[in-house]
């Protein structure tokens with residue numbers, strides 16, 4: 001049996017995002033990095049390996065199945081860094097993250113399942129912090145742009161001498177949807193966990209405030225539309241804000257714990273930016289309709305219309321996708337800062353895989369430069385676990401991540 005150490009283990013390599021991740025690592029893994037594939041079906045993993053073009057090849061293929069945790073444990077025990085795309089994470093994620101904490105392997109994933117991560121935090125944050133193991137969920141499109149964009153505008157205000165009071169951000173995007181993502185959204189409702197995700201501070205762990213009714217109404221996810229004069233756009237509810245806002249709030253809490261608070265009354269809100277009030281209203285009503293349908297007896301009907309797991313958008317859709325995130329921050333002294341995060345490619349696939357791989361490579365290669373120093377750990381966020389190192393890596397891969405005193409780059413699209 002091979003017992004050689006593995007620098008980076010990719011778990012779930014046979015799925016739609018997993019196969020794209022194999023292709024990305026083949027192109028971008030640095031020379032000398034020993035990386036390996038793990039998953040249920042050797043044949044699928046071999047096909048993913050053979051389809052990938054690039055100078056770097058996976059050193060090994062390991063069979064591992066979340067329904068047989070001992071197989072996952074065996075693969076993780078040899079690994080320094082694990083990245084996983086096997087989701088729904090509430091269904092397949094526990095054996096992987098549990099083994100990472102047990103064997104002190106750093107961990108990144110692309111989950112957007114906040115109730116599952118809230119349970120991971122309860123189970124593992126304290127031990128991972130003591131051991132210096134970085135467990136970093138949300139390293140895909142949710143929630144890297146939101147979390148790093150906020151970090152940049154907060155740091156910009158700090159450098160100007162003021163703490164941050166509030167950040168408002170708004171996405172514009174074009175892309176497709178994966179069957180695995182649709183299955184994960186349905187699973188959230190089927191498992192009865194969707195209600196939990198409504199808590200604005202779900203990811204604050206033991207520090208989660210007990211909100212009064214008044215506080216809850218102030219912090220809850222917005223339902224209506226509103227005009228934003230800074231962005232000169234109508235803002236509508238954004239379907240991923242229920243994930244991203246929780247992640248940014250956890251970053252603010254962890255940063256305060258580490259002695260670098262975002263601000264004493266920091267607040268973060270996230271929207272979809274639209275050109276007209278009518279479009280914003282249609283989006284708001286459509287989103288509410290989907291949520292109601294998923295929570296009702298209509299769910300099986302919705303489920304039948306969704307793409308099946310293992311499938312995703314065509315290469316053309318992935319190539320022609322894009323996103324843009326504008327951020328406006330207000331300092332405690334009234335000063336403002338503006339942020340911009342944008343990139344080309346389908347957000348749920350091209351951008352997700354880029355963020356995930358760069359996060360894993362940062363853990364594997366840049367350990368000494370990561371925030372908090374080499375012995376810092378816990379169940380972290382992209383901003384607190386990877387921070388400026390991930391910003392630099394993504395910039396080097398062509399993503400725009402900027403903060404400034406003035407609005408950045410004339411608005412386009414949407």
Ligand SMILES: NC(=O)c1ccc[n+]([C@@H]2O[C@H](COP(=O)([O-])OP(=O)(O)OC[C@H]3O[C@@H](n4cnc5c(N)ncnc54)[C@H](OP(=O)(O)O)[C@@H]3O)[C@@H](O)[C@H]2O)c1
Nearest residue numbers: 014015016017040066086087140141178180181184309310
């Ligand atoms: N953050 C983001 O922006 C973002 C973007 C895209 C996807 N996602 C999330 O990523 C997850 C995967 O999405 P996807 O589109 O790649 O889905 P997918 O194609 O259905 O892939 C699911 C993966 O899970 C694996 N799996 C299923 N049961 C398993 C088990 N018992 N043990 C080990 N692995 C098992 C599958 O293995 P087999 O190949 O052997 O069936 C497959 O590799 C979803 O939860 C989705 O929500 C997030």
